[in-house]
Amino acid sequence: MIELRDITFENVNRVIKLKIKFSQRKFVLKPADTIAMAYAGINEGYPGFANAIYYNDVPVGLILIGQAPVADYEPEILRKYEYVYRVVGFLIDEYYQNCGIGRRALSLALEKVKEYPLGDKTVVTLECHEKNKKALEFYKSFGFTYIGKTNDHNYILVRLEG
DSSP: OEEEEEOOTTTHHHHHTOOOOGGGTTTSOOHHHHHHHHHHHHHHTOOEEEEEEEETTEEEEEEEEEEEEOOTTSOHHHHTOSEEEEEEEEEEOGGGTTSSHHHHHHHHHHHHHTTSTTTTTSOEEEEEETTOHHHHHHHHTTTOEEEEEOTTSEEEEEEOOO
16 A cells, blocks of 8 residues: 655654665755755645655655745746746655555645645646656656756656646
8 A cells, every 4th residue: 555644753764764776866855854844834834745665664755745836947838837836855665666655645645735725726837957857757657748958868748736
């Protein structure tokens, strides 16, 4: 069984110790950095969540999705929104990849976004490095579409509302 659970004092150390596959380390935030980003978002008052991804009662991943303002320099398709939801961090422990856990966890997270303010009326965006081909294909399978590129070789992907 795959589920999203809050990060608590009980599980935070296990979440921080999740292992990132060597080939993904340059593309993925470390678990502690993801949790720090979540804390910053909470302090700034942005809705969202950082959840541990559990598989059969074992924490095997982490996902952070939060609301953030859209900047003037972002692609035009985003500038019509004041805020969007961004997938800021998402990882599955190296020993639990290629089992469908990430697919189910992202599905659950995208459904959960709809429960947050404007979550059903805005878009979800993320950045993915252009060389991270496997992740790009994964996100495209969820309806994310390429809309632009950042200065640091990341593709900007968006999943339109609905």
